Amino acid sequence: MADDTRLFHDSTDWLDHTLRYPSSDLPETTIALTDGTTVIRRAVGVLEITPPADRTNPNAEKLIVSAGVHGNETAPIEVLNGLVQELLNGDWQLACPLLLILGNPPAMVAGERFLEVNMNRLFHGAHGKPEHQGLAEAERARQLEGFCQDFARNRGGALSHYDLHTAIRPSQREKFALYPYVEGREVPNGQCAFLLEAEVETLLLQHRAGTTFSSFSSTQLGAESFTVELGKVRPFGQNDLSRFTGIKDALRRRFRGQPASGRSDPSLDRLTVFEVVHEILNTGPSFQFHVPDDVANFTEYPSGTVIWEDEKTHYRVGAVAEAIVFPNRQVPVGQRVGLLIRPRQSAGT
Numbered sequence: 381m382a383d384d385t386r387l388f389h390d391s392t393d394w395l396d397h398t399l400r401y402p403s404s405d406l407p408e409t410t411i412a413l414t415d416g417t418t419v420i421r422r423a424v425g426v427l428e429i430t431p432p433a434d435r436t437n438p439n440a441e442k443l444i445v446s447a448g449v450h451g452n453e454t455a456p457i458e459v460l461n462g463l464v465q466e467l468l469n470g471d472w473q474l475a476c477p478l479l480l481i482l483g484n485p486p487a488m489v490a491g492e493r494f495l496e497v498n499m500n501r502l503f504h505g506a507h508g509k510p511e512h513q514g515l516a517e518a519e520r521a522r523q524l525e526g527f528c529q530d531f532a533r534n535r536g537g538a539l540s541h542y543d544l545h546t547a548i549r550p551s552q553r554e555k556f557a558l559y560p561y562v563e564g565r566e567v568p569n570g571q572c573a574f575l576l577e578a579e580v581e582t583l584l585l586q587h588r589a590g591t592t593f594s595s596f597s598s599t600q601l602g603a604e605s606f607t608v609e610l611g612k613v614r615p616f617g618q619n620d621l622s623r624f625t626g627i628k629d630a631l632r633r634r635f636r637g638q639p640a641s642g643r644s645d646p647s648l649d650r651l652t653v654f655e656v657v658h659e660i661l662n663t664g665p666s667f668q669f670h671v672p673d674d675v676a677n678f679t680e681y682p683s684g685t686v687i688w689e690d691e692k693t694h695y696r697v698g699a700v701a702e703a704i705v706f707p708n709r710q711v712p713v714g715q716r717v718g719l720l721i722r723p724r725q726s727a728g729t
């Protein structure tokens with residue numbers, strides 16, 4: 381068992397510490413576990429954990445895992461905190477470098493998606509835009525980018541980033557991942573197998589680079605990055621964590637450097653792949669969104685349905701039915717109101 385009092389002071393664990401000191405600029409603190417693993421608390425809610433130099437890293441990788449970029453998406457935060465506690469308890473040994481992030485501590489305390497501005501639109505340099513100057517969430521996004529850049533530069537191994545979320549709406553597909561757009565990139569089979577191991581059976585291919593955390597890490601750091609939606613938003617303590625054992629077990633397996641489970645390649649057929657056809661943006665005062673507020677993610681609309689309109693345009697579903705993901709009319713002008721998607725069409729179809 382580690383002496384984690386220097387890391388977490390008077391708090392019971394990492395999450396408790398993060399919620400007690402959400403906006404504090406605490407100095408960096410380092411401890412060594414009895415097995416030689418180094419744990420650095422780089423900032424509130426940010427741990428960089430490195431196994432001893434003589435330990436093998438069988439999967440030759442390093443991992444960034446983030447949760448709580450939206451403060452009210454609590455289940456993945458609880459999952460990550462549980463894994464940290466297991467490691468500090470000495471339940472298992474770490475094989476690869478980790479950067480673990482609880483993204484937006486003040487919003488976590490408030491139980492809100494964000495306080496001033498949606499932090500998952502502030503990456504990839506967007507934190508530097510004039511309209512975001514002085515906002516705490518922009519400063520946090522800039523700080524997190526810096527930690528990720530240092531980690532990518534200083535630690536060896538192939539980099540993956542999993543940014544864990546839960547969705548506002550119910551979903552016809554409970555768990556799904558989004559693969560940020562990087563020109564020419566194909567999802568590696570090993571990543572597909574990992575998603576399936578985590579019980580994530582649906583993958584959505586983005587159609588252009590954005591300002592999300594996963595888009596930043598894939599484009600700027602060359603990581604294999606995914607935003608992973610694991611269920612529905614609920615307050616701390618109200619999550620049924622038995623619905624999150626897939627991701628917890630799969631991450632623990634990677635942290636320990638164990639080989640992927642023995643599923644053979646044909647199992648990859650179980651992954652259903654969608655592509656984004658159209659990103660709906662709030663175009664301003666005349667914007668009308670015709671999708672009801674309570675519609676579930678992946679609800680399908682037949683060809684010809686008018687989805688949104690404004691004084692200049694109306695958008696109709698094309699020749700093939702399209703499904704809605706992340707419908708949310710409560711976003712500022714210029715931001716995403718939803719994504720329209722359809723099953724990926726293979727080349728030639």
Ligand SMILES: O=C(O)CCC(=O)N[C@@H](CCC(=O)O)C(=O)O
Nearest residue numbers: 500545547548549558592607706
């Ligand atoms: O349920 C919702 O409407 C939002 C859930 C969520 O936070 N999703 C992410 C997806 C990011 C991506 O496109 O990779 C977000 O909206 O930031």
Ligand SMILES: [Zn+2]
Nearest residue numbers: 450453545546
């Ligand atoms: Zn989210």
